[in-house]
Amino acid sequence: MTSTGPTRVCFELRVAPDLLDEYVERHTPVWPEMLAEIAAAGRRNYSLFLGDGGRLIGYYETDDDAAAQAYLAASPVAARWEAEMARFFVGLEGRPDQAATPLAEVFNLEAQLASAGETPSTEESDAP
Known part of the structure; x- marks a missing residue:
């Protein structure tokens, strides 16, 4: 199956349990100049999710992940933040931002619906 949409990237990291509160504080909010660099790199729909024990899951979409990684690797703002x-x-x-290993995507609803010739619907069904 060939993807025609953006690349979806998901990764996992582990935050030190004794630093969880400070980690959350540092992201509330992130520096405006760092937010601008993330967007300029071509990452969008970027979210971080924090689970028990410091499990951190990140997700973003991009058209060219290698170019986004290279942009951020060369960014003085990103270097300071990281x-x-x-x-x-x-x-x-x-x-x-450079050492996190992406997780393998094994399912995507829109991709499978498109492959099956169906379109996603957000309308409620009239069926009982």
Whole structure:
């Protein structure tokens, strides 16, 4: 199956449990200049989800993940942000934005509906 839409990237990191509150505070809000760099890199629909024990799941969409990674790797703003964020993560070597390993996507509703020749619907069905 060939994808015609954006690349969806999901990754997992582990935040040190004793630093969870500070990690959340640092993201409420993120520096405006860092937000601008993320957008300029071509990442959109970017979210982070925090679970029990410091499990952090990130998700974003982009048209060219390699170009987005390269842009952020060269960004002085991102370098400063990532240097400050590095201490929050457990078992990670290097910059968090460059060292996180993407998770494999095994299911996407829209892609499977398109492959089956159907379109997603948000309307309620009249069936009982």
